[in-house]
Amino acid sequence: MHNDKFYSTKAKNMESSKIREISKIISKRDIISLAGGMPSPDTFPIKIVSDLSSQLLKEKGSEALQYGTTTGYRELRGKVAEKLNENFDTSVDGENVLITSGAQQALYLIGKVFVERNDEVVVEAPTYASILQILQELEADVKDVKLKEDGFAVEEFEKYLENGGNPKLSYFVPTFQNPSGITTSGKKRRKLVQLADENDFLVVEDDPYHQLRYSGDNIPPIYSIDDQNRTIYVGTLSKLLAPGLRVGWIVARREFIDKLQLAKQPVDLCTNVFSQHLAYRYLKEDIIDRQIEKIKGLYKDKRDHMLDALRKFLPKGVDWTSPEGGMFIWLSLPEVIDTEEMFQEALDDGVAYVPGAVFYGNSPKKNTMRLNFTFVEEEDITEGVRRLGRLIESKVDGS
């Protein structure tokens, strides 16, 4: 039997996420990984989850273990809306919320509902790698707009539009972006909304890190300043509770939520009901607020630690971002260095990162890389960056 005969075109074209492949390699070796995108397990409120589980099973076991509706647990939908209104002065209700199996599924469903083959979709360059995987699968026409220190390059976006660009959708991670750590300024957010209104396209705002701000002032989400309600907001508890529970959500106009739940039915019927009930209790009793404070304390120190190490160990000619929150720092190396080519050497030296090329829809900048500061211990951050600095230095010297 020949396997290949049976695959769909889609399946034939599938490529594995490079980040997932890197993770596999690393997990087998003694390497300091600054590559992953995982929260620190030190932030998981294990005791709290245990207590909430016991209570939940005692009080609502039959419901928490049964099938649920595709849109999600009603109480959780209401609570997500309430928290959003509380934090960002919006006025949404539970009917505007679809609970998903993590933010990843939210993005997948949005792709399924809104993106057709050859549709133009604008993303930042660099952008979140998984959205590129989704858009590739949908055969979208990906247009990327350069990311500057305060967000997307407005002139470039405008030029694209003036030259007949006709986007249907745009995708932004405006706050502490993955992979760059960059935050889009308030001014640029307003500009984006204006461009979207004038050119009638949708904005997907992926916002997993918003509440992980370690310095600087809060900037309201695009969703909250969009009067026409053309923004589709994606949130998650993966970084504020635990990713293993797979609870995310989409907030959008009701008609969109209705389509998105239709798209979800064949995918998995419903999101894990047990997790949804746990999430509800975690939000309801405001445990989340105390927990966020703890996480921020831990991550702020780690970020500062990595920034210190970068200043100390990296040679001249290397630039990096100084994120005010989130999980990532973005490095730009001298252009002679290709971080994909250098990757094997880095592994041999006992340190890993994600080569920046995977985060570009088009024309990758090969001299870039993403570093994560949340997962590893502080001493490993220092040692990892030290190894990286030594390697880069050898490359610069050798060129």
Added chain:
Amino acid sequence: MHNDKFYSTKAKNMESSKIREISKIISKRDIISLAGGMPSPDTFPIKIVSDLSSQLLKEKGSEALQYGTTTGYRELRGKVAEKLNENFDTSVDGENVLITSGAQQALYLIGKVFVERNDEVVVEAPTYASILQILQELEADVKDVKLKEDGFAVEEFEKYLENGGNPKLSYFVPTFQNPSGITTSGKKRRKLVQLADENDFLVVEDDPYHQLRYSGDNIPPIYSIDDQNRTIYVGTLSKLLAPGLRVGWIVARREFIDKLQLAKQPVDLCTNVFSQHLAYRYLKEDIIDRQIEKIKGLYKDKRDHMLDALRKFLPKGVDWTSPEGGMFIWLSLPEVIDTEEMFQEALDDGVAYVPGAVFYGNSPKKNTMRLNFTFVEEEDITEGVRRLGRLIESKVDGS
């Protein structure tokens, strides 16, 4: 802003699952529902889940709350393989297993990997409604083969093949089928494997109810008698532990598993890790075996109860299946009755069923319906069937 402009063709064509719509209507009214497909909450081992959760969080909290691999928790994959080998004398290992967010996701991923627009896919008539939703979305060319008392109509399948039929995939629920309760005989299973070999197509065996046998002798799964290993086996804990935990799996040749995990990456990164660890502990300590005995005891009584009620209250001219396991009984009414047309009257009389038409890929038999006997209490089974009998009788008299 006009919403419609933004939808993909796929989204424009999406239709809600009729069963999900029925569930919504019913949940708002005082109706005895024989419509759902839910296990009885009396079967949920709440105390066991609570104890396992506490232990798990104490011993492996950091791992159970973190992101996991897309293929699934290694220990669970191994255990699923082991249980399969134990039960069905197969020889698979963990590498042949992909953990999914319930069996529904398993079917979705199989569709994504193997089915292309216009591909011929053979299903039973009637068949599981959700597979039809998936195949419709993929624009497959669905061919259905009539279901007889002992499984698919062999002559009809052969005739279709002789007349140039060229299936890529076939989908069967051979044991206690949803919706009919029918079990495909061993002879017909062997015949199917032979047809698949001769005509080089794949077999998807969806097997959620196998271990819920209340009478008769076990018939080995198709997967276990397929020497060429062209069967893709789908299993789940939804009926043997709890559906709210969303743990299912695919067992297949490694190359297929690899493609299927690629297909899963953009969909949800990984299955709920907490649930996977719970599932592993549930399987490991053989708690599942004791639990299955309890579930069978409860459901056998319910099945017998419904069969008694059918004999007592249904008028002449109505036929029904006598399933040896599973969750459903299938009714064939006099042809003058359209169960979709009758549905509103049934609701007014305080009883619900699923009109049979939703279970057909082509040419629905409109005089059929599915009844579930696992979810409702015994006295409600009696009363529900009594109401149904009265309604049908009035239709037959009136015609």
